[in-house]
Amino acid sequence: MGCCGQESMDESDIPCQVVLLDENHIDMEIQRYTKGSILLHRVFQNLNLLEKDYFGLRFMDNNNQTYWLEPDRRIIEQIQHSPPFVFYFGVKFYAADPCKLFEEITRYQFFLQLKQDIVQGRLPCNFEETAELGALSLQSELGDYDGRQHTPGYVSEFRFITNQSELLENHITELHKKLVGHTPVSAEMKFLNKAKWLEMYGVDLHPVLGQDKIEYMLGLTPTGIILLKDSVRIGNYFWPRITKVSFKDIQFFLKVRDKNNDENIYGFDCTSRASCKHLWKCAVEHHAFFRLSQVRDNPAGPGKLFALGSNHRYSGRTEAEAQEYHRQLSRPAPTVHRVPSKRYARRVALARHADGKDVEQKHVANGKIASKVAPPPIPT
Numbered sequence: 001m002g003c004c005g006q007e008s009m010d011e012s013d014i015p016c017q018v019v020l021l022d023e024n025h026i027d028m029e030i031q032r033y034t035k036g037s038i039l040l041h042r043v044f045q046n047l048n049l050l051e052k053d054y055f056g057l058r059f060m061d062n063n064n065q066t067y068w069l070e071p072d073r074r075i076i077e078q079i080q081h082s083p084p085f086v087f088y089f090g091v092k093f094y095a096a097d098p099c100k101l102f103e104e105i106t107r108y109q110f111f112l113q114l115k116q117d118i119v120q121g122r123l124p125c126n127f128e129e130t131a132e133l134g135a136l137s138l139q140s141e142l143g144d145y146d147g148r149q150h151t152p153g154y155v156s157e158f159r160f161i162t163n164q165s166e167l168l169e170n171h172i173t174e175l176h177k178k179l180v181g182h183t184p185v186s187a188e189m190k191f192l193n194k195a196k197w198l199e200m201y202g203v204d205l206h207p208v209l210g211q212d213k214i215e216y217m218l219g220l221t222p223t224g225i226i227l228l229k230d231s232v233r234i235g236n237y238f239w240p241r242i243t244k245v246s247f248k249d250i251q252f253f254l255k256v257r258d259k260n261n262d263e264n265i266y267g268f269d270c271t272s273r274a275s276c277k278h279l280w281k282c283a284v285e286h287h288a289f290f291r292l293s294q295v296r297d298n299p300a301g302p303g304k305l306f307a308l309g310s311n312h313r314y315s316g317r318t319e320a321e322a323q324e325y326h327r328q329l330s331r332p333a334p335t336v337h338r339v340p341s342k343r344y345a346r347r348v349a350l351a352r353h354a355d356g357k358d359v360e361q362k363h364v365a366n367g368k369i370a371s372k373v374a375p376p377p378i379p380t
Helices: 006-011 036-047 104-119 127-142 166-177 184-195 273-291 319-328
Strands: 014-019 025-030 055-060 066-068 085-091 204-209 215-220 224-229 232-238 242-248 251-257 263-269 350-352 358-360 363-365 368-370
Touching (some): 014 036, 025 036, 036 055, 036 085, 066 273, 085 104, 104 127, 127 166, 127 184, 204 273, 215 273, 242 273, 251 273
Parallel strands (some): 014 085
Antiparallel strands (some): 014 025, 055 066, 055 085, 204 215, 204 263, 215 224, 224 232, 242 251, 251 263, 350 358, 363 368
């Protein structure tokens, strides 16, 4: 179909694409009256997910501002640009303990999301943490280390962080060797159990400006809102002490009660009204999902926590409701179809032959084996 306006959308199906966490995608068609919940349902069916309350679909506007697709609204009311529409499937609410999710197929999606968070820099790790998590990822995908198959440089075909070093890859190799006997399930469980303790696990970050236009990041978490400057946590506002969250134009406000029960207001500027409203909506939903036992009929009413700024309300299950609902579900364990990671060109490693000459290790490139003599070392 054409993609040049409302008239064409009225007359035919609208193409859209959903990018999954394993980097595959689903091509679908929707109608102008299709609500977000319908598209979400189709994706959950495709992935065979029952524990769906933790997940959502994101999309971007023309200014690269991201949004979560709202289930109760028509899709074309939420997206301002012309088709085709592109959505990104991912974890919206990070379970405090992903190891306690009921189904392996759900834990696998969390595993994929966390790998993506690490490689894209949203979940920082130190050298040792990156190596341990990288080794567990390899164990899940490749199985036990085998020197005949896993020749020098094999780790460099995978990406764990941006600009990873050869030193890191060598350490991952050594840790991979020690994981003999772990199945994909047990390796992924160990991965989740380690990742959940990382300081930035599950933190939904939003850039803001404070006093004197100083750059900060506000992070939404299950326990409240944190404030970071230069990646260092400098403030922690717990949900029980936050008495009001609001926004006006590009300004986002927190009213917080201190230990003496005195209320203080903290204001931050966002880059646009759209980004400010998005931050406010995410705060509404995080508070509702993690703090409420059930969603109230009107959480945005007068005198409530989110009384100002918008009439948006969270319409899904809370975490407590979701856990109780999933506890009652019973089905045979579904088959988990694990998808191989994207491979990259192998790093060329040096090895010493018996005759003392340094040569580049044989490696696969475009399906062919290549071997080159390395130049002699520079005299010192």
